[in-house]
Amino acid sequence: MKLFLTTLFIGFSIVAFGQNTLIGTVSDHHNKPIESVTVSIPELHKETITDTNGTYTFNNLPNGNFSITFSSIGYANKTLIITLNQKETRLNTLLEETSTHMDEVIISTVFNKLQSQNVMKVEHQSVKDLQQKGAATLAEGLATIPGVSQISTGTSIGKPVIRGLSGNRVLVYSQGIRMENQQFGEEHGLGMSDAGVESVEVIKGPASLLYGSDALGGVLYFNPEKFAKANTFSGNFNQKLFSNTQGSNTSLGLKTSSDHWKFLTRGSYSTHADYEIPSGEKVINTRFIEKDYKIGIGYSDTYYNSEFRYNYNNLNIGLPEEDLENTNFRTPLYPKQDIDNHMLSLHQKFFFRNSKLEADLGYTFNNRKELEAVDEVALHMKLKTASYNIKYYLPKSGNLETILGVQGLHQTNKNNGEELLIPDASTNDIGVLLTSNYEWKSHTFQAGIRYDARKINTETHGIVGEEGYFKAIDRTFESFNTSLGYKTKLRDKLTLRLNIASGFRAPNLAELTSNGVHEGSNRYEIGNADLKNEQNIQTDLNLEYGNAHFEFFVNGFYNHVNNYIFISPNGAEIDGNNVYDYVQDNAALYGGEIGIHYHPHPLDWLHFVSSFENVTGKKDTGEYLPLIPANKFSNTIRTEFNIQQWFQKGYALVNLDYILKQNNNSAFETTSNDYTLLNLGFGGNINVGKAKFDLSLNANNLLNKTYVPHLSRLKTDGIPNIGRNIILGLNFNF
Missing domain, CATH: 2.40.170.20 (TonB-dependent receptor, beta-barrel domain)
Incomplete structure (x- = not known):
C-alpha cells in the first residue's frame, strides 16, 4: 500500500514538474549590499548565503508558493511569499537594522509562518541560546523558558512541565515525529540529547487539534x-x-x-x-x-x-x-x-x-x-x-x-x-x-x-x-x-x-x-x-x-x-x-x-x-x-x-x-x-x-x-x- 501511494504521488508530481531559478540581492536601506545573509526556503530544506555583492541564487526549484526567509545578525528577520512558475524569478529585498530578538519561522504549527505572523503564540529558542544561559542539560535549558519547568531527579533525569502539566499531558516531537518513551512515569526523563538539535518550539496550551491525544497540556x-548549504562540506x-x-x-x-x-x-x-x-x-x-x-x-x-x-x-x-x-x-x-x-x-x-x-x-x-x-x-x-x-x-x-x-x-x-x-x-x-x-x-x-x-x-x-x-x-x-x-x-x-x-x-x-x-x-x-x-x-x-x-x-x-x-x-x-x-x-x-x-x-x-x-x-x-x-x-x-x-x-x-x-x-x-x-x-x-x-x-x-x-x-x-x-x-x- 505504501509503495502504491508513493508511486501515485510521484506520478502526480511529475505532471506538475517545474524547473525554476530564484536569484536576487539583499541590501540595507542605504542600498548597500549585505554579505553573509542566510537565505532559506524552509519547505524545501534549501539554504544559501549572500556573497560580497549581497547576491544569492537557488536552482532546481518546483512550481508553487513558498516562504523565503532572510536572516542576519544585526537585522530583523524577513519572510516573503513568492510564486514560482517561470524559469527565472528575481527577488530583491531590503533588511532593517535591529538589536532585539530574531523573528523565527515556526515549524510546529502547520502553516509555518513567522512568529510575528502566527495566530498562536509559540516560544522559540535555539539550543545555542539555552547553552549560553548555562544549561547543563536539555531539560534544564527548557526550564529557562517562561512557563516551562521540570520534574527532576538530580542532574540526570528531567521531565518537562508546561504551565503545571507534565507526563502524558505534554507531547514531545523530534525529527518531525512523536517521541514515545514511557512518559507516564515521573522518573522517566526526556530521553534525548541536545547534540544535533538546533532549536525547540514550545506550544503552551492544548494542541490536540494538530497532534491528537497527549497534547492536552x-x-x-x-x-x-540543518543540512549543509549546497555544494559545501x-x-x-x-x-x-x-x-x-x-x-x-x-x-x-x-x-x-x-x-x-x-x-x-x-x-x-x-x-x-x-x-x-x-x-x-x-x-x-x-x-x-x-x-x-x-x-x-x-x-x-x-x-x-x-x-x-x-x-x-x-x-x-x-x-x-x-x-x-x-x-x-x-x-x-x-x-x-x-x-x-x-x-x-x-x-x-x-x-x-x-x-x-x-x-x-x-x-x-x-x-x-x-x-x-x-x-x-x-x-x-x-x-x-x-x-x-x-x-x-x-x-x-x-x-x-x-x-x-x-x-x-x-x-x-x-x-x-x-x-x-x-x-x-x-x-x-x-x-x-x-x-x-x-x-x-x-x-x-x-x-x-x-x-x-x-x-x-x-x-x-x-x-x-x-x-x-x-x-x-x-x-x-x-x-x-x-x-x-x-x-x-x-x-x-x-x-x-x-x-x-x-x-x-x-x-x-x-x-x-x-x-x-x-x-x-x-x-x-x-x-x-x-x-x-x-x-x-x-x-x-x-x-x-x-x-x-x-x-x-x-x-x-x-x-x-x-x-x-x-x-x-x-x-x-x-x-x-x-x-x-x-x-x-x-x-x-x-x-x-x-x-x-x-x-x-x-x-x-x-x-x-x-x-x-x-x-x-x-x-x-x-x-x-x-x-x-x-x-x-x-x-x-x-x-x-x-x-x-x-x-x-x-x-x-x-x-x-x-x-x-x-x-x-x-x-x-x-x-x-x-x-x-x-x-x-x-x-x-x-x-x-x-x-x-x-x-x-x-x-x-x-x-x-x-x-x-x-x-x-x-x-x-x-x-x-x-x-x-x-x-x-x-x-x-x-
Whole structure:
C-alpha cells in the first residue's frame, strides 16, 4: 500500500514538474549590499548565503508558493511569499537594522509562518541560546523558558512541565515525529540529547487539534540541525567540561551537500560523576553516561523533497538510594536504568501545481531496563511505535489557506522483566483534522476541527487479588476537538492574540491498570479501568509590543480540565505502603507570564531581560493539584561586544532567578521554601591566526546556595540540588 501511494504521488508530481531559478540581492536601506545573509526556503530544506555583492541564487526549484526567509545578525528577520512558475524569478529585498530578538519561522504549527505572523503564540529558542544561559542539560535549558519547568531527579533525569502539566499531558516531537518513551512515569526523563538539535518550539496550551491525544497540556517540538548549504562540506567539534560532576561532553559532527543530495552525521558522549551539594557531600549514584548518534540523508529536486533521519540514544543512569557504597567513581551503581531509544523518521513533500502533500512516517523503539543488581533485571519494557502524519495543503484561495490531515499510530508494549508496572498492551490511534487560516488586512483568523479515536487492548497477567495482577482491558476513547484563534495589530508594533482551544488525553496504561508499589514513590498504586478521557478548554490571551529598543509581552491563560486524573490516598496500607487510587475530578489551572526586553539607545551593547511566571492548579473541591511549579522571577543583564578582530560576537551576562515559596501544595506534598540563584555567563568567537573557535564559560549557582526545588523527586529524602557548577565549552568549526 505504501509503495502504491508513493508511486501515485510521484506520478502526480511529475505532471506538475517545474524547473525554476530564484536569484536576487539583499541590501540595507542605504542600498548597500549585505554579505553573509542566510537565505532559506524552509519547505524545501534549501539554504544559501549572500556573497560580497549581497547576491544569492537557488536552482532546481518546483512550481508553487513558498516562504523565503532572510536572516542576519544585526537585522530583523524577513519572510516573503513568492510564486514560482517561470524559469527565472528575481527577488530583491531590503533588511532593517535591529538589536532585539530574531523573528523565527515556526515549524510546529502547520502553516509555518513567522512568529510575528502566527495566530498562536509559540516560544522559540535555539539550543545555542539555552547553552549560553548555562544549561547543563536539555531539560534544564527548557526550564529557562517562561512557563516551562521540570520534574527532576538530580542532574540526570528531567521531565518537562508546561504551565503545571507534565507526563502524558505534554507531547514531545523530534525529527518531525512523536517521541514515545514511557512518559507516564515521573522518573522517566526526556530521553534525548541536545547534540544535533538546533532549536525547540514550545506550544503552551492544548494542541490536540494538530497532534491528537497527549497534547492536552502543550507540545515540545525539537528541530534537528540543518543540512549543509549546497555544494559545501563542514563540520564541528564541541567539548564541554563540568566542574561539579567532573563531567565531560564531547560531540563531533560532519555534513556535506550537493545540489540534490544532503548528508550529515553526529556522535556525542557524556559522562558525569555524582553531583556535589553545597555542604561538600556527594549524592551517591546520581552519576550517568549518555551516548548519542544521529544520521541524516536528504534528497530534493523540482517536484520531490525527502529527508531520512535516524537517532540512537543510550542512557545509563544511577538511581540514588540509601546505604550505597561509593565505588567506581563514574560507572553507575545498582539500582540503575539502562535505556536504549531508536528513532527513525522519513519526511516527504510532493509539490503539485498549486498545492502540496506532506507525509511524516516514524518508528521508535524504546528499550527500558531497571536493574537491581548484576544479572537481575527487575523491570524490562519494550515499547514499539509506528506512526504516520499526512497533510494535504489545498490550493490557496485568495487569503484563505486550508489543510486536511490524517494521523495515527500503532504501539505495542511488551514486558520481559520480573516486575511489571503496566501489562503487555497494544494501542491504535487515528485522527482526522481540517484547519484553515484567513488573512484580512491586519487581522488573521485560524480555525479547525478534529476527530480522534484511541483503542487500548491489554492482556491479563497474574493471580486475582495479588500484587501484579492485571485484568484485561478493551477500551476505545473518542473525542472531537476544535480551536479558534485571532490575531490583530491594535497599533503599530502592538499585537493581540486570542486563542480558545479544546484538548483531550486518553488515560494511560499506568492509570488504567496499576496494581503494585511504584518504584521511588513508596506508595501502592491501584489503577481504575473505568477512567474517562481528560477533556479541557483553554483560553489564551497574548499581548506583545516591540520596537528597535523595547519589547514586552503579557500571556494569560485559564485552563479548565474535566475528569482530571490524579492519585489519592484511600486510607489503607499494603505491606507498610499507603495505598493510592487513581481517581478523577474537574480541575482548573490558571496564571501566565509577563516579561520585558529593554535595549537602551545609544547603548547598543546592553540588554536587560526580565520575566515573571505564575501558575495555580486547583480541583473543583478547592484542593490544590500536585506537581505545580513555584512562581519564578528571572532577571538577566547581558552585554555584547567585540575586541578588535580576535574576539568577535562577545557577550557577558548576569542572571538572577528568584523562586518563590510554594505553599499551594497537594495533600501528599510538602511546602517548599523560596531561594535565589546567581548565574554568570561569558563567551564569544576567538580568531587567533588560523585558529578559530567559540568559547563559553558559565558559573551556575555561583553563591553555592543550598536549595530544594518543589518539583525535585529527591525532595522527600531532603536531598538538595546541585551546588556551584562551572561549565567550560569550546566549539571548533571547520
